[in-house]
Amino acid sequence: MNQDEALADTPPPGATVRAQTRHDKHHATSLRVERSAVSLVLEHGFDSVTVDMICSQSGISQRTFFNYFKTKKAAIIGAEPPTIDEGRAREFIAAPGDDLLPDVLTLMSAIGPREGMDEQLFTDRLRIFGLHPELMQEQMERMTRVTSEITELVYLRLGRGATVDGENDPELAFRHGQAELLTHAMLGVVRFMALQWIPDFERPAGAAGRTDRAAAPTLAESLSRTVELLRRTLSIPGL
Amino acid sequence: MNQDEALADTPPPGATVRAQTRHDKHHATSLRVERSAVSLVLEHGFDSVTVDMICSQSGISQRTFFNYFKTKKAAIIGAEPPTIDEGRAREFIAAPGDDLLPDVLTLMSAIGPREGMDEQLFTDRLRIFGLHPELMQEQMERMTRVTSEITELVYLRLGRGATVDGENDPELAFRHGQAELLTHAMLGVVRFMALQWIPDFERPAGAAGRTDRAAAPTLAESLSRTVELLRRTLSIPGL
DNA sequence: CAGGCAATTTGCAGCAACTGCAACTTAGAG
DNA sequence: CTCTAAGTTGCAGTTGCTGCAAATTGCCTG
Numbered sequence: 001m002n003q004d005e006a007l008a009d010t011p012p013p014g015a016t017v018r019a020q021t022r023h024d025k026h027h028a029t030s031l032r033v034e035r036s037a038v039s040l041v042l043e044h045g046f047d048s049v050t051v052d053m054i055c056s057q058s059g060i061s062q063r064t065f066f067n068y069f070k071t072k073k074a075a076i077i078g079a080e081p082p083t084i085d086e087g088r089a090r091e092f093i094a095a096p097g098d099d100l101l102p103d104v105l106t107l108m109s110a111i112g113p114r115e116g117m118d119e120q121l122f123t124d125r126l127r128i129f130g131l132h133p134e135l136m137q138e139q140m141e142r143m144t145r146v147t148s149e150i151t152e153l154v155y156l157r158l159g160r161g162a163t164v165d166g167e168n169d170p171e172l173a174f175r176h177g178q179a180e181l182l183t184h185a186m187l188g189v190v191r192f193m194a195l196q197w198i199p200d201f202e203r204p205a206g207a208a209g210r211t212d213r214a215a216a217p218t219l220a221e222s223l224s225r226t227v228e229l230l231r232r233t234l235s236i237p238g239l
Numbered sequence: 240m241n242q243d244e245a246l247a248d249t250p251p252p253g254a255t256v257r258a259q260t261r262h263d264k265h266h267a268t269s270l271r272v273e274r275s276a277v278s279l280v281l282e283h284g285f286d287s288v289t290v291d292m293i294c295s296q297s298g299i300s301q302r303t304f305f306n307y308f309k310t311k312k313a314a315i316i317g318a319e320p321p322t323i324d325e326g327r328a329r330e331f332i333a334a335p336g337d338d339l340l341p342d343v344l345t346l347m348s349a350i351g352p353r354e355g356m357d358e359q360l361f362t363d364r365l366r367i368f369g370l371h372p373e374l375m376q377e378q379m380e381r382m383t384r385v386t387s388e389i390t391e392l393v394y395l396r397l398g399r400g401a402t403v404d405g406e407n408d409p410e411l412a413f414r415h416g417q418a419e420l421l422t423h424a425m426l427g428v429v430r431f432m433a434l435q436w437i438p439d440f441e442r443p444a445g446a447a448g449r450t451d452r453a454a455a456p457t458l459a460e461s462l463s464r465t466v467e468l469l470r471r472t473l474s475i476p477g478l
Numbered sequence: 479c480a481g482g483c484a485a486t487t488t489g490c491a492g493c494a495a496c497t498g499c500a501a502c503t504t505a506g507a508g
Numbered sequence: 509c510t511c512t513a514a515g516t517t518g519c520a521g522t523t524g525c526t527g528c529a530a531a532t533t534g535c536c537t538g
Contacts, residue, residue, distance in 0.1 A: 022485080022534060051524065061488050066525060097477040137380050144376075144430075158475075178472045181431050181465070188427025191383075192420050226420070233417045234473060236397075238336040261505060261514080289494065300517050305496065 030068055030079055031118075033058045037075040038124045046076075046132045073138050076128065078121075080142070081111060084149055093156050100157065102227045104186045105193070107150060109219055111143050112194075130198040140191055147183055155179035193226045269307055269318055270357075272297045276314040277363045285315075285371045312377050315367065317360075319381070320350060323388055332395050339396065341466045343425045344432070346389060348458055350382050351433075369437040379430055386422055394418035432465045 036057040040049045051072050055062050069075040088110060095103055129136040155176050159167075197217070217225070275296040279288045290311050294301050308314040327349060334342055368375040394415050436456070456464070 025534090026486090050522090062525090063489070064487055067487075070525090072524070100475075100478050137383075141376055174468075177468055178475075181428065181468055181472055184427040184431035184434075185424045185469075186427065187430075188423040188425065189420065191426075192423035195419075195423075229413075229416055229420055230424075233420055234478075236339075236417075239339050239473075264505090265515085290496085291494085301495095302497090302518070303516055306516075309496090311495070 029060065033060065033065065033068055033075055034078050035121060038121060038128065041076055041128055042124055046135065073135060076135060077139055077142070078125070084110070084146060089153055092153055093160065101230060102223060104150070104154060105190060105223055105227065107153070108143060108186065108190045109223065111146055112139065126198055136194070143190065144187060147187065151180050151183045154183055189226065189230060193222055197222055268299065272299065272304065272307060272314055273317050274360060277360060277367065280315055280367055281363055285374065312374060315374060316378055316381070317364070323385060324349070328392055331392055332399065340425070340469060341462060343389070343393060343421070344429060344462055344466065346392070347382060347425065347429045348462065350385055351378065365437050382429065383426060386426065390419050390422045393422055428465065428469060432461055436461055
C-alpha cells in the first residue's frame with residue numbers, strides 16, 4: 001500500500017536532473033485537475049461546472065479526465081488517500097489505555113485531508129463542503145470505506161489487556177461487536193467535528209482571497225475540544 | 240407535515256364508492272413503480288437495470304417516472320417518508336429521563352422503514368442494501384437530512400430539567416453542542432444497527448453480523464440489543 | 479543513438495440518467 | 509355537462525461516463 005510514496009523515495013540515479021519523470025508528471029497533472037475543479041466549483045457552483053470545463057482548464061481531454069478520476073465528484077474531493085499507515089496502526093494499538101476516544105478520532109482524521117497538503121486547496125475544499133452537502137457526503141462515504149480496518153484496530157486495542165487463554169469465543173465476538181459499534185459511533189463524531197470545522201456559510205462577493213483568520217482551528221484544537229465535549233456528554237446521568 | 244395521512248383520513252363524502260380518487264391513484268402508481276424497481280434490481284443488479292425497464296414494467300412513461308422520483312436510486316429506496324411526527328416528538332421530549340439513548344434510536348429508526356409497510360418490499364430492500372452499499376449510503380444520507388430536527392429535540396430534552404432563569408447563553412450553547420454531538424454519534428449507531436440487520440452482507444470473516452439464515456430480528460429486538468451493547472461499551476474503564 | 483515495447487493520451491461513438499417545454503389527457507369542481 | 513387545473517406524455521437536448529482502437533509518449537535495451 002501507498003505505492004506512490006514507495007516509488008517516490010527511489011529517484012532515478014541521474015540525481016535531480018531529470019525533472020519530469022513519468023510518475024511526477026502524473027502527480028502534477030492530477031493536482032492541476034484538482035485545482036481546476038475546485039476553483040471552478042467555487043466560482044460557478046457544482047451543477048454549473050461541466051467536466052469539459054475542468055478539462056479545458058487543465059489542458060487534458062475529457063477521456064483522460066476519467067482516466068484520472070472515476071467521477072466528477074472524485075476530482076473535486078481529490079485523489080484517494082492511501083489506506084491506513086502501518087506505523088500509525090501499531091502506535092494506535094499500543095498507545096496508553098486511557099485515551100481511546102481521541103486516538104480513534106485521530107486515526108480517522110488521517111483518512112481525510114493530509115498533513116503536508118496544499119493549504120489553499122484544503123481550505124477551498126472545506127468551503128465547497130459547506131456549500132455543497134452532497135460532496136461532504138461523498139467525503140464521509142470515502143471514510144466509511146475503511147470502517148472495517150479501523151474496527152479491527154479498535155478490536156485489538158480493546159483486547160490487549162486480556163489473557164490469551166482465559167477467553168472464549170462468545171467473549172471475543174462480544175468485544176468485536178463493541179469495536180464495531182464504537183467505530184461507527186466515532187464516525188458520527190467525526191462528521192460532527194467536520195461540520196464544526198467548515199467556515200462560515202455566508203460569503204460576501206468581495207475579497208475572494210481569505211484575509212480574515214478569525215475561526216480556523218487546527219485539527220488538534222478541534223479534536224481536543226470535541227473530545228472534551230464528548231466526555232462531558234457521556235457523563236450525563238440519565239443517558 | 241405528514242400531509243398524506245392528513246388527507247387520507249378525510250375521505251370523500253361519497254363513502255367508499257369512488258374507488259380511485261386522484262390521490263389514491265398517485266399513491267398506487269408510486270408503489271407500483273417502487274415494486275418494479277426493487278424486483279428488477281434484485282433480479283439483474285443495480286447497474287443493469289435501466290429506468291426504461293422500470294417504466295415499461297410499471298406502465299408509465301420515463302418522463303412520468305421522473306415526476307414521481309427525483310432519481311433512479313430514489314425509486315428503489317422508496318418514497319420519501321414525511322418529517323418527524325409531531326406526536327412522536329412530544330413523546331420524546333417528555334419521556335422518562337433515564338432512557339435517552341434508546342429513545343433517540345427509536346426516533347431515528349422511524350425515518351427509515353415504516354411500521355405498516357409492505358413486508359415483502361421491506362425485506363427485498365434490505366437485501367438490496369446488502370448487495371449494493373451505494374444504496375445503503377443513499378438511505379443513510381436521507382437520514383442525515385433530519386439531523387438538525389433531531390438535534391433540536393435532543394436539545395430540548397437535555398434542558399427540560401433546568402430552571403429557566405438560572406441559565407445563561409454559554410450554558411445553552413454548550414448544551415446545544417452536546418445535543419448535536421450526541422445526534423451525530425447516534426446516527427453512527429443507527430448505521431451499525433442497520434448493518435447488523437442486513438442479511439448476507441459481504442464482510443470480513445469473523446465480523447459481527449448474521450450469516451445464518453435465521454429470520455431477521457424485529458426492530459425492537461435489534462434496538463434493545465444494540466442499546467445493551469452500547470451501554471456496556473460506554474462503561475469501559477479506559478475509554 | 480536507434481529501435482521497440484509498454485504505458486498514457488486521445489478521439490469517437492454510444493449509452494443512460496435527467497431536464498425543460500409544449501401538447502395532450504383526465505379528474506373533479508361548479 | 510363543462511371547464512379548469514392537475515397530471516401525463518413525447519421530444520429534443522445536455523451531461524456524466526464507458527469501451528474501443530488509434531495515436532502519442534516515455535523509457536529501456538542493444
